[in-house]
Amino acid sequence: MTTFTRGFRGRRRGEDDRLPPGQYLTEDFPVLSAGPTPHVPLDRWEFTIDTEAGQVHRWTWQELTALPYEEPAVDIHCVTSWSKLGTSWRGVSLDVLFEDVETTADYALVHSYGGYTTNLPLDDLLDGKAWIAYRYEGEELAASHGGPARLLVPHLYFWKSAKWVRGIRLLTEDWPGFWETAGYHNYGDPWREQRYADD
Amino acid sequence: MQADHLDGNALAGPLAEIFTADVSAAVSRCASCGLTGPVASLRVYDRAPGLVARCPGCEEVVLRLVRSPDAAWLDLRGAVSLRIPLSGTNPSAVLSDEGGRSGAER
Structure with a gap:
C-alpha cells in the first residue's frame, strides 16, 4: 500500500495542513460510482427543492445556469482515503437557491438521477458551504463526475457531494441516505475522520 | 471502453467472510422487478465506498x-x-431428531 509521509517528494508547502487524518494526496480524479451513469438531456433536466410544507421550488437547466454563479477552489476528501487539493468549480451557491424558500426544517435529503440519496443537516448547505456545480476545471462537468450538475459540499466527505443531483427534500426529521444506511457515518466530517457509523 | 462494473462472481470473496456457503452460487429474486437468476449474474459496482x-x-x-x-x-x-445450494444433510432427519435438538439447547 502506498503511503505518504511528511517528507514525500514533490509535496508543496502547506499541503500537510490541508490533508485530513488518514487521507493521502492524489493528483488525478478517481471516478467512484454505485451504479450506471445516468444521462439526462438538458431540456428535461430540472432541480427541485421540496419543503416540509409541500412547496416545490423548481429550476430548469436554463434557469439554473442563468443565476449568479461562484467559482470555488476547494479541497475534496473521499472516504476511500484520497484527497485532491485546489479543485476549481463553477456553480450556484445553495444560498441563492434558498433565497425564496421558507422552511423551518433542520434536515436535507439530497436525491439524484439514478436513485442515489445522501442526507445532511440543512445548515451544512447554507452560508457559503455548498453549491450546485456544473463546471469543473474550466470545462463542462463530465457525466462520470456527476454532470450535468452535482452537489458540492467540500467540508464533508465527498459521498455527500451527490453526483447527478436532482433535488433536495427538506425534512423535520433526519432520514439517512444510501451510504448512511449501509455503515457509513451520518455526518462525515473528514477532519474528525467520521468514516463509519461507529466512528 | 472499460466496463463500469464486474459480474456477481466478485461477491464470492467478500461474502465468504460472512457465509460458509458460496452465495455467488445462489439464485436471487429481485425485489423490484422479480427477475430470478444467479447471484453471479448481478452487476457489481466496486469502485465505490x-x-x-x-x-x-x-x-x-x-x-x-x-x-x-x-x-x-x-x-x-x-x-x-436467496436459494443457496447445500448438500449433505437430510432436513427431515434433523426435524425428527429430538435428541439432537434438545442437545443443542443445553
Whole structure:
C-alpha cells in the first residue's frame, strides 16, 4: 500500500495542513460510482427543492445556469482515503437557491438521477458551504463526475457531494441516505475522520 | 471502453467472510422487478465506498456490502430471497431428531 509521509517528494508547502487524518494526496480524479451513469438531456433536466410544507421550488437547466454563479477552489476528501487539493468549480451557491424558500426544517435529503440519496443537516448547505456545480476545471462537468450538475459540499466527505443531483427534500426529521444506511457515518466530517457509523 | 462494473462472481470473496456457503452460487429474486437468476449474474459496482450489486434486468440495487475495519454491513433489501445450494444433510432427519435438538439447547 502506498503511503505518504511528511517528507514525500514533490509535496508543496502547506499541503500537510490541508490533508485530513488518514487521507493521502492524489493528483488525478478517481471516478467512484454505485451504479450506471445516468444521462439526462438538458431540456428535461430540472432541480427541485421540496419543503416540509409541500412547496416545490423548481429550476430548469436554463434557469439554473442563468443565476449568479461562484467559482470555488476547494479541497475534496473521499472516504476511500484520497484527497485532491485546489479543485476549481463553477456553480450556484445553495444560498441563492434558498433565497425564496421558507422552511423551518433542520434536515436535507439530497436525491439524484439514478436513485442515489445522501442526507445532511440543512445548515451544512447554507452560508457559503455548498453549491450546485456544473463546471469543473474550466470545462463542462463530465457525466462520470456527476454532470450535468452535482452537489458540492467540500467540508464533508465527498459521498455527500451527490453526483447527478436532482433535488433536495427538506425534512423535520433526519432520514439517512444510501451510504448512511449501509455503515457509513451520518455526518462525515473528514477532519474528525467520521468514516463509519461507529466512528 | 472499460466496463463500469464486474459480474456477481466478485461477491464470492467478500461474502465468504460472512457465509460458509458460496452465495455467488445462489439464485436471487429481485425485489423490484422479480427477475430470478444467479447471484453471479448481478452487476457489481466496486469502485465505490462499498460493493453495490444491481439487477441485470432493472438495475435496482439487490445487495450492498460495506466492510468497515471491525464490521461488515450487509443490505439484502433488494432480494426477495436467496436459494443457496447445500448438500449433505437430510432436513427431515434433523426435524425428527429430538435428541439432537434438545442437545443443542443445553
